Amino acid sequence: GTLRVDVVTIFPEYLEPLNVSLVGKARARGQLNVHVHDLREWTYDRHNTVDDTPYGGGPGMVMKTEPWGDALDSVLADGYETDAHGPALIVPTPSGRPFTQELAVELSERPWLVFTPARYEGIDRRVIDEYATRMPVYEVSIGDYVLAGGEAAVLVITEAVARLLPGVLGNAESHRDDSFAPGAMANLLEGPVYTKPPAWRDREIPEVLLSGHHGRIARWRRDEALKRTTANRPDLIERCDPSAFDKKDREM
Numbered sequence: 001g002t003l004r005v006d007v008v009t010i011f012p013e014y015l016e017p018l019n020v021s022l023v024g025k026a027r028a029r030g031q032l033n034v035h036v037h038d039l040r041e042w043t044y045d046r047h048n049t050v051d052d053t054p055y056g057g058g059p060g061m062v063m064k065t066e067p068w069g070d071a072l073d074s075v076l077a078d079g080y081e082t083d084a085h086g087p088a089l090i091v092p093t094p095s096g097r098p099f100t101q102e103l104a105v106e107l108s109e110r111p112w113l114v115f116t117p118a119r120y121e122g123i124d125r126r127v128i129d130e131y132a133t134r135m136p137v138y139e140v141s142i143g144d145y146v147l148a149g150g151e152a153a154v155l156v157i158t159e160a161v162a163r164l165l166p167g168v169l170g171n172a173e174s175h176r177d178d179s180f181a182p183g184a185m186a187n188l189l190e191g192p193v194y195t196k197p198p199a200w201r202d203r204e205i206p207e208v209l210l211s212g213h214h215g216r217i218a219r220w221r222r223d224e225a226l227k228r229t230t231a232n233r234p235d236l237i238e239r240c241d242p243s244a245f246d247k248k249d250r251e252m
């Protein structure tokens with residue numbers, strides 16, 4: 001079915017990229033429905049206030065409960081017809097669980113994702129506590145670096161999820177060989193890729209790739225993947241299953 005995505009944000013223009021490219025195509029095909037809402041629609045004071053000073057003191061500002069509560073009630077009131085599961089709340093935060101390909105797969109199997117990218121120091125905890133009584137809440141971080149808000153995370157998560165939707169990725173096979181996808185190449189980074197012309201500025205293509213010998217090509221690619229993973233992500237090496245490689249070798 002169609003994945004519905006709702007985003008509540010004080011920077012709706014930040015989510016414009018969701019209307020183009022891969023996600024744009026999935027939307028055009030009706031595989032994805034994206035609705036972006038401006039949080040300030042649910043403020044009723046002259047200055048459209050969404051933040052206030054933190055209880056307990058400390059630097060920065062905290063996003064207030066009322067606008068978020070009214071916005072989420074309004075979005076969820078849409079009562080989008082869902083099958084087994086209903087909506088899940090996705091809260092980007094520097095203190096969240098790491099967003100991984102595994103989580104992207106889990107989210108791609110849901111019918112409705114409601115994103116609440118915050119700014120300032122984040123959202124008053126009572127908002128998350130309130131909605132956690134009604135739906136699954138995923139507090140996720142897209143990486144170990146500090147952003148000024150959650151909107152970029154929404155773009156990242158939505159793209160990672162959308163490309164997993166059936167038919168959204170041109171060649172359905174492509175994401176099978178993704179890094180982090182299960183299987184013998186699981187947890188390995190991709191090696192180098194090449195295409196025409198066969199020579200460019202005196203640089204040629206590795207012979208094996210022109211040999212047409214699929215067994216040798218597969219082994220070369222795996223060795224290159226191991227080299228690259230050892231260099232860039234040694235932490236992934238101990239997670240991969242060397243016996244799976246021997247099995248593949250034996251098959252060749």
Ligand SMILES: CC(C)N1CCN(Cc2ccc(Cn3ccc4ccc(-c5n[nH]c(N)c5C#N)cc43)cc2)CC1
Nearest residue numbers: 092093094118119141142143145146147148149150153
């Ligand atoms: C001591 C005191 C000066 N420190 C001040 C910084 N505090 C942490 C802190 C830092 C930045 C922000 C800004 N921000 C607001 C909403 C929001 C959502 C996501 C992210 C985010 N950052 N990095 C990721 N991978 C993210 C994801 N996903 C950042 C966000 C909010 C909060 C820690 C305390």
